[in-house]
Amino acid sequence: MITGSRYADTATLTTTEIARRIRADLKTAQTDGTLDATLKFSVKTEYFAGGSAVNATIKGYTGTLLGPDQHGRERWTPQARELAGTVRKIVDAYNYDGSDTRADYSNKRFHSHVEYAQLPGTTVA
Numbered sequence: 001m002i003t004g005s006r007y008a009d010t011a012t013l014t015t016t017e018i019a020r021r022i023r024a025d026l027k028t029a030q031t032d033g034t035l036d037a038t039l040k041f042s043v044k045t046e047y048f049a050g051g052s053a054v055n056a057t058i059k060g061y062t063g064t065l066l067g068p069d070q071h072g073r074e075r076w077t078p079q080a081r082e083l084a085g086t087v088r089k090i091v092d093a094y095n096y097d098g099s100d101t102r103a104d105y106s107n108k109r110f111h112s113h114v115e116y117a118q119l120p121g122t123t124v125a
Contacts, residue, residue: 004093007109015045015052015110018094022054025090035086038062042117053111054094056087061116084114 010018023043029035040059045052061083069075076084095109 003096006093007096010094015047015054018110019043019045019054022056022091022094025093026056026087029086029090035083041087051108051111053113054091055113055115056091057115057117058083058087059117065116080116084116088112088114 006021010021013021023041026035026041026043030037030039038060042057042059044055044057046055061080063079063083064077065080066074067077091112091114095112097108
């Protein structure tokens with residue numbers, strides 16, 4: 001089982017309250033220089049039968065987002081992966097995962113996803 005560092009302190013909070021704390025942590029990370037202060041973030045919750053989700057979107061990234069991998073397929077660049085990984089660590093600090101994929105058993109506090117708001121060559125409506 002994987003348990004985030006902030007899980008125990010927030011075990012009784014709703015997913016919406018956790019999203020609020022994640023937003024505050026992202027702002028703190030920008031203030032202390034861990035994340036670029038010019039970036040914007042959207043942290044939204046979703047509730048569905050059997051669970052909930054926290055979806056974090058990175059907005060305003062001006063670096064190169066996609067590049068070819070060793071097989072010529074378009075993938076996130078190392079810099080884009082690193083930024084998304086930093087955001088993922090902040091989100092995961094509030095989660096636990098006791099899932100067992102071998103038994104097709106999912107046991108998470110919430111599902112989560114980190115993405116970029118806009119891919120090159122696309123527009124955001």
